[in-house]
Amino acid sequence: MEPHEQYLFDLQGFIVVRNALAPQQVAALNEALDANRDKRKDDTASSTSEALKGKQLRGLYEGMLTWEQPWCRPFREVLANPRIIPYLNTLLGRGWKMDHSPFIFTSAAGTEGLRLHGYGQAEYNGSRSYHYQNGAMRCGLINCQYQLSDVNPGDGGLCVIPGSHKANFTLPDEISRYEADQDIVYHVPMKAGDLVIFNEATTHGTLPWKGQGERRSLFYRYTPKYMHYTGGVYETGLPEWTKELNEAQRAVIEPPYVYHRPLIDDDGRTLSTPRREGE
Numbered sequence: 001m002e003p004h005e006q007y008l009f010d011l012q013g014f015i016v017v018r019n020a021l022a023p024q025q026v027a028a029l030n031e032a033l034d035a036n037r038d039k040r041k042d043d044t045a046s047s048t049s050e051a052l053k054g055k056q057l058r059g060l061y062e063g064m065l066t067w068e069q070p071w072c073r074p075f076r077e078v079l080a081n082p083r084i085i086p087y088l089n090t091l092l093g094r095g096w097k098m099d100h101s102p103f104i105f106t107s108a109a110g111t112e113g114l115r116l117h118g119y120g121q122a123e124y125n126g127s128r129s130y131h132y133q134n135g136a137m138r139c140g141l142i143n144c145q146y147q148l149s150d151v152n153p154g155d156g157g158l159c160v161i162p163g164s165h166k167a168n169f170t171l172p173d174e175i176s177r178y179e180a181d182q183d184i185v186y187h188v189p190m191k192a193g194d195l196v197i198f199n200e201a202t203t204h205g206t207l208p209w210k211g212q213g214e215r216r217s218l219f220y221r222y223t224p225k226y227m228h229y230t231g232g233v234y235e236t237g238l239p240e241w242t243k244e245l246n247e248a249q250r251a252v253i254e255p256p257y258v259y260h261r262p263l264i265d266d267d268g269r270t271l272s273t274p275r276r277e278g279e
Helices: 005-012 023-034 073-078 085-092 240-244 247-252
Strands: 012-017 039-043 058-062 105-108 112-118 130-133 135-139 142-147 157-160 195-199 204-207 215-223
Touching: 005 012, 005 085, 005 135, 023 073, 023 215, 085 142, 085 195, 085 215, 157 215, 157 247
Parallel strands: none
Antiparallel strands: 012 195, 039 058, 058 105, 105 215, 112 204, 130 135, 142 195, 142 215, 157 204
C-alpha cells in the first residue's frame, strides 16, 4: 500500500483501487451471474427514508462460492485476490480472514437507496473500529466492494461521508435519511473492475439508482485473524467443498485464531507458518 494511499485511507476512511479485477475476471463474474438469475432475491433497504425511496427493491445474490461448477470458480478466485493483499495486510495485519460469505447487490433504474449507517467512534465497537498506533493503521471489519458494471457520476449506488470513521458524535437521523446536509455525502463513481475498500465504521449508504444499466456490486468482507463480526458457530473443520480451493483461498476462510495461522504474502503465496509466534 503506497504512502499516498495510506494517507487517503487514514484521512477518508475509504480508498478506490482502480482495475482491481482484470477485464476477463469481470466478464466471467458477469457470465456466472447471468447464468444464475433464478437465485435473485428481493432485498428491502430504506422504506423509512423519503429521500431514498424508489420504485422497486434491490436484488440480492448469495452463496456464490457454492454455486454449481463452473459458476462458482470466478467468485472463489476473488477470495485471495493478489491485487488487494497489500491493502488488507496494511489495514488488518497479516493473517486476515473473510468474515461472512460474499454477496451481490443489483439495481435497475428506479431502485431505492439504503440509509446511511456506520458510526465512527461514537459507539465504540472493536469489531468495526479504526486505530492508528506506532506507525500502523488497524481496522475492524473491512468492506471490499467490486463493481461489475460502470457506476457513473449521478447514477447512484455507494455513497460515503469522508472522514466519518473518526467521528466522535452520533450520526444525526436526518443525515442518515439523506434529508439534511447532503453536501457532505460523497457518491463514489467507478468503472467495472474497480474496487472501493472502506471501514465498517465509515458512514456509508446507497443512493437511489438512476443509471441506465444494471448496477452490480460484489462484496467481500474481511476482519483481522482473531475476529469474527457476524454471528454463528464455526465448524471444527472447513466444509468439504473447500478442498477444491488452493492454499491461499483456504487460508482466507479459516475460522478466527492467531497462533500458527497460515499467512499470505503480497504475491499471493501462503506461508505454512508465521515468521514469528503470533504474527
